[in-house]
Amino acid sequence: MSERVLMCGNKALAEAAILAGCDAYFGYPITPQNEIPAYMSRRMPEEGRVFVQSESELAAISMVFGASATGKRAMTTSSSPGISLMQEGISYLAGAELPAVVVNVMRGGPGLGNIAPSQSDYFQATRGGGHGDYRTIVLAPSTVQEMVDFMPLAFDLADQYTMTVLVLADGILGQMMEPVVLEKKQSKRKLPPKDWALTGANGRKQHIVRSLWLADGRLEEQNRKLQTKYEQVLKNEVLFEDYRLEGAEVVVVAYGVAARIARSAVDSAREEGIAAGLIRPITLWPFPTERIGKAADKYGLFLAVEMNMGQMVEDVRLAVEGKASVLFHGRSGGGVPAVEDIVGILRQASGSGGGEKGVGKRK
C-alpha cells in the first residue's frame, strides 16, 4: 500500500512499527501519545502479536526487557514523566545489551509540567538518563513521514548494536496529520543473529542475560566492550541534513519540529537577502559533531533553536570548539519559537538589522 494516506503522527508511527516487525508492544497511558497504545491494542492482536497495557512505565519497560531477551522485537512508547520512570529499565537494557525501541512523544516539564509540545528531554535522552556508563541512539523525526521511516531504522539499529534506540518526537508531531506513505521495506542491513536469546536451553548450553559483573575488573571489561560498540555507532550512524548553507553568515541548528520552523525562518531570511542556512541533526546521539565542527571552520556564527531553555546548544558549542560564536533562541513549557522571532535574530545577527546588541541570548 504505497499510496499516500492522511494520518496523525502517533498512529502513523504505530502502524510503521507493525510493518517493521514489532512482535510486542507494552505501554501505559499518557498524553500526548495515547493514540499509540489505543491503535496498538486493536492492531497487534489482529496481527497475532502481543499488546499489554502495563501497570506502570516501570513495568512496561521491564516487559520490553523480558520480550527482547527472548529475541523478539519489542517496543514501548510514552511521554516525558513516563520516560523518567523507564530510565531504570533502559539502564538494565544497556547493561544486558538487549535491543529495544522506546518512543518519547515529549511534553513540557519538569514535574508534571503540561501536555504541550516540548523538546525538554534532550539532556535525558542524549546523556543517558539512567544510571551507569551507557548510551542510547536517539532519532529525532521532524515530519510524520519521518516518524514512519524511523521505525524500521530504529528496530534495525537496536538489533544491530543490541542497544536501546530512542525516538524523540514531540506533541506536535504526534498529533498533527500529514500525508504519509506506509510500506513494508526490506532491511538493507545485515543484522547479527540473536544467538544470545533465551529460548530454552534445549540441546545447547544455558544462556544467561545479565548486567551484574562482580569479579575484579570484569565490569570495566564489559564497559569497554560497550564503548567499542558505541564507537562503531559514532562512526557509522550519524544522520543530519544541510539546508541552504551556501555563503551563510548564520547557521541555524535545530532538530524535530523546531527544525521545520527554523527552515521557514531561513527561507524568509533568504528572501530578505540574509544569508542564513540550517543544519538539522537527525541523530541526536550520535550528534553530528564533526559536521558542525567543519561548518565552524567556514561559518562564523551559529544559532541553536530549541523548544527548551537551552540543551542541544551545549552540543553545538562543544562541536564548534570555540571557532565560531553560538547564539541560542528557545521557548519552553509549551512555547513554540515563532518564524518572525528567528528571522529577527538572523536579521540582527547578519548585520542587516539593528546591530550586535540584543542579539539572541548569548549562553
Add this chain to the structure above:
Amino acid sequence: MKTVFARTAVLKDCSTHYCPGCGHGIAHRLVAEAIDELGIQGRTIGIAPVGCSVLLYDYIDVDCIEVAHGRAPAVATGMKRTNPDKIVFSYQGDGDLASIGAAEILHAGHRGEQLTVIFINNAVYGMTGGQMAPTTMLNQVTTTSPKGRSAVEQGYPLQVSEVMAVLPGVVYVERTALDGGAGVRKTKKAIKHAFELQVEGAPGLALVEVLSPCPTYWRMPPAKAMKRIREEMSKFFPVGRLKG
C-alpha cells in the same frame, strides 16, 4: 551400592555462595528437582531477582535472566506473552516481591499471567545486610528496626499470599515452611504443582510462598532458625494451601 541421594541434573555441580543454614540452597534444589521431574529443562526460563539469590543462574541450569529489583513479574509477562510455549518462573525474595515489586506481582496476578512464582520469605533483606522487610515479624530486631518492629511504627508483617489469593487471576497459592524434613517435602510438592499448572496451561498465576531461614540476620544458629519458623513465623504466616 544403591544410590539413595544424588545431585539433581538441573542443579549445577558447584557449591553455592549462601551462608550456612540459609534456605535459598534448599529452595534452589527443590525448583531444580521439579523442573527435572517434569522434563521441562529445555523450555524453561528462570528469572533471578535482586537479592541474595541474584546468582540463581550459577546454580540452576536453565536459560536465565537477571532483572531490576522487584520487576521480575513484569519481565516474566513480557517473556511469557511472547513465548506461550515456554515455562517461565520468577524466584524472588520478600524485599523484592513484597516491597519494591509489590505493584508488579499484584498486577501480574491481576492480569492472570500464566507464570510460576517462587516467593522466598525470610523476613529480612538478606543481601543488603539484614534490614527490615515488609514481612519482618513484630518485635524482630533488624538493622533498621533496632528496637524491634512495632505495629504502630512500621505496620504489621505483610501477608502477601492472603492478598494474592483473593485475585481471580491467581490460580494457586500455597505457603510452606523450610522448617525440617516434612516442611521441605511439602515445599517440594507445592513448587512442583506450581510448575505443573503452567505446563498444563492453567489460566493464571501460581505462587508458592516459602518461609525460609536466614540464620545470619536472625542472628541465631541454623537449627534455632528452623525452630523459629515453626514456633513463631508460621503463627502469623500460617502454612497450607490458600487457593487452588
